[in-house]
Structures are given as structure tokens and as C-alpha cells.
Amino acid sequence: MPVFSYKGRNARGELVQGTLEAGDSGAIADQLFNTGITPVEIKSGAAAVAAGRGIAAAIAARFAEKITLTDLMLFCRQMYTLIRSGVPMLRALGGLRESATNPALGRVIHDLQINLDAGRELSAGMRRHTAVFSPFVVNMVRVGEMTGRLEEIFLRLAEHLEFENEMRGRIKTALRYPLLVVGVMAAALAIVNVFVIPAFAQIYDGFGAKLPLLTRVLIGFSEFTVQYGWLIVAAAIAGWMAFRTWIRAPAGRYRWDRFKLRIPIAGKIVLKATLARFARSFALTLKSGVPLVQSLTVVAAVVENDFVGQRIEQMRDGVERGESIARTAATAGVFTPVVLQMVAVGDETGQLDEMLAEVAQMYERDVEYDLKNLSTQIEPILIIALAALVLILALGVLMPIWGLGKAALGAK
Numbered sequence: 001m002p003v004f005s006y007k008g009r010n011a012r013g014e015l016v017q018g019t020l021e022a023g024d025s026g027a028i029a030d031q032l033f034n035t036g037i038t039p040v041e042i043k044s045g046a047a048a049v050a051a052g053r054g055i056a057a058a059i060a061a062r063f064a065e066k067i068t069l070t071d072l073m074l075f076c077r078q079m080y081t082l083i084r085s086g087v088p089m090l091r092a093l094g095g096l097r098e099s100a101t102n103p104a105l106g107r108v109i110h111d112l113q114i115n116l117d118a119g120r121e122l123s124a125g126m127r128r129h130t131a132v133f134s135p136f137v138v139n140m141v142r143v144g145e146m147t148g149r150l151e152e153i154f155l156r157l158a159e160h161l162e163f164e165n166e167m168r169g170r171i172k173t174a175l176r177y178p179l180l181v182v183g184v185m186a187a188a189l190a191i192v193n194v195f196v197i198p199a200f201a202q203i204y205d206g207f208g209a210k211l212p213l214l215t216r217v218l219i220g221f222s223e224f225t226v227q228y229g230w231l232i233v234a235a236a237i238a239g240w241m242a243f244r245t246w247i248r249a250p251a252g253r254y255r256w257d258r259f260k261l262r263i264p265i266a267g268k269i270v271l272k273a274t275l276a277r278f279a280r281s282f283a284l285t286l287k288s289g290v291p292l293v294q295s296l297t298v299v300a301a302v303v304e305n306d307f308v309g310q311r312i313e314q315m316r317d318g319v320e321r322g323e324s325i326a327r328t329a330a331t332a333g334v335f336t337p338v339v340l341q342m343v344a345v346g347d348e349t350g351q352l353d354e355m356l357a358e359v360a361q362m363y364e365r366d367v368e369y370d371l372k373n374l375s376t377q378i379e380p381i382l383i384i385a386l387a388a389l390v391l392i393l394a395l396g397v398l399m400p401i402w403g404l405g406k407a408a409l410g411a412k
Helices: 025-034 046-052 055-062 069-084 089-099 103-117 122-126 135-147 150-207 213-227 229-248 250-260 266-287 292-302 306-320 325-332 337-349 352-372 374-411
Strands: 003-009 015-021 038-044
Touching: 003 025, 015 025, 025 038, 069 089, 069 103, 069 150, 089 103, 103 122, 122 135, 135 150, 135 266, 135 292, 150 213, 150 266, 150 352, 150 374, 213 229, 213 374, 229 250, 250 266, 250 306, 266 292, 266 306, 266 352, 292 306, 306 325, 325 337, 337 352, 352 374
Parallel strands: none
Antiparallel strands: 003 015, 003 038
């Protein structure tokens, strides 16, 4: 029987990992949920990979069409519309499977149909596809099934996923111009080092004059680039792979997420986006009737920042000990005074979900404004960097020519 490795979080939110034997990843997910563990990642072992698929299949799976956040958002929106219209669940899934433009999503919906037809709940079928449906989505659907408010849950999930999709789109749009400028600067620097400076170096050698220090440094760097360019590229690739491996580890991910909050300019945007995600998801779970402790456990897994997530888990531990949510939020050390004040008011008035929804809207507007002005804030830095680069190259290349010209005039 295939062996699967898994990572998950127990009822206290602690990370647990190990291996289990089962027929497929869905059976592994069911076993974990039955033992009180929410799976985060399930991977097949080496034996299962070797026996189940060859290299060609692995390559095909790597480049297969993925289920995007937009696909999941449309799925939730369509499920809300169909359930509200009184369409039976099996018929609703069948219609969505036939109209799905993404074949991967169609296969997932078909599996949900099979599980539903076998008498399982929709949330149980979703648990079999941890790569598509996050624990947050699964738990929310489970709450909707238990409370009879599945229609409302799918509407809120669609709005939540729409916010996430818009946020990611805005970030990509804001970073497009700075990344383009940095890419052009890197390409120009490579061309100058490989082609321009060596040509000038040959001219200087013909004169036999002593070159300025800056020019010698540029020529030396150019010669190193030409001779060991492959080594530079290999080191860059190795460094990137090492970085990716490091941030996949829990300790590395925690430190990287903490560092992101301290990056100049971008750090405050990351913090505001994280707080908006926290407030919106927390408000959504509370409005849906999820208990406070369980809500904090779910929210800690969806803020997409391990540093903030661990602080939220500390809040959950404090609430379990009988402390107020306002006190635990204050001791977490990651929330702004505005968030703390709104949480305190919501805790006192019993309207915590409404206060959190207002916090989410406020930070969403702030993030949108900051992203629109991100290029304006980064532009002076890019201009200064570009000017410094041009100045260094110009002085290094032209100073010897200027010196030779003065010497020639003096000789006359």
C-alpha cells in the first residue's frame, strides 16, 4: 500500500508531521481529520511515486493546468446561486462539472459528486482535495452544513476569495513597473560588462597608460564576469533554490515572514494586508457561528504569514485560559492600536464580528491606496540607483580618455 507523508496542525494549532499508509491522499486526509489533525500538506512517498507514475507522467503533472483562486471563487459564487435557487446539490455539482472551463476543476467536482452520491457530506469530499480547498474553506462549509446556512457560507466565501484575488492582482500590478526597471538595469549592466568595457580595455592597453582605480576595478569585474559568468549564473540559481528550501522549512518560513514586515516601504503594506486578511476571515468565521477558539485556529492558518499566525495561536491559548480577546490581542504584539481599540469595543459590546468587518474594510482601502502609490514611492530609489550606476560607468570609462586627451594637449 502506498506510503504518504503529511504535515498538519492539531487542535492546539501545533505542527505535526509523519507518514501513513492508505490507498490515496483522500483516505489520508480522512484519517487525519478523524484523529483531530487538520492536514496542511500530503505528499506521496518515494515508493508510491516510483510505482505509480514514470518521469513522463511526473512532467505532465508538473505542467498540468492548475486550479486558480479565480476558479475557486467562481465555484463558490455559482454554488451560492444554485443553492439559493433550490437546485439539489447533486444536480448543482453536475451542472458545474459540465460547464467547468478548467478540466482539473471538473475532475475535482466529479469526485465531489461521487462522494456526495455515496452518502458523504460535501465538506468530507472537499477534505480529499487539500491542494484545492484550504482548511478554512472546508471548515466553513462544514459549519454551513451543521447550521443549515450553506447558501450564506458560499456567498461569504466567494466574497472572501474575491478580496484575496483582488489583493494579489493589485500587488502584481504595483510591482510590475519596479521589476521591469530592475530587469532592464540588470540587462544593461550585463551588456556593458561583457561587451563595452572589454572593448575599452583593449584601447587602454594600446596606450600603455596607468589607469585610475575606478577603471581598473571595472575592468577587473568585467574580466571576472566574462570568464566566470557561468559560475555567477550557477551561484544565483543555487542561492535561489537554497532560499526556496529554507522558506519551506517552518523555522525559515517564520523568520522570512517576520522579516517581510520590517522591509522599508513594502513592510507596512504587507502588515496592513495581513491585518485585513485576519480581520475579514475572523469576522467571517464569527458571523458563521464558529466558536471563538476554533475561529482563531482557522484564522491562524489563512493569514499567510507564519509570524502573525503564531501570534494568533498565542491569542487562542490565552482565550482558552479564560483571558479576554482584547487582552490577548494586546499581548500578541503585532496589531496596530486601531485594531486593538476596535477589538476591545467589539469584545465589550458583543459585536466583535462587526468591528472586525470594519477593520477589514479600513485596511483594504489603505492597502489599495498604498499599492497605487507604491511605484511613486519606489521611483526615487530606482532613479538614484540608476544615476549612481551611470555615474560609476561613465567615470570609469571616460576618465582614462580624459586623462589621455589632457596628456596629448600638454605634449603639443
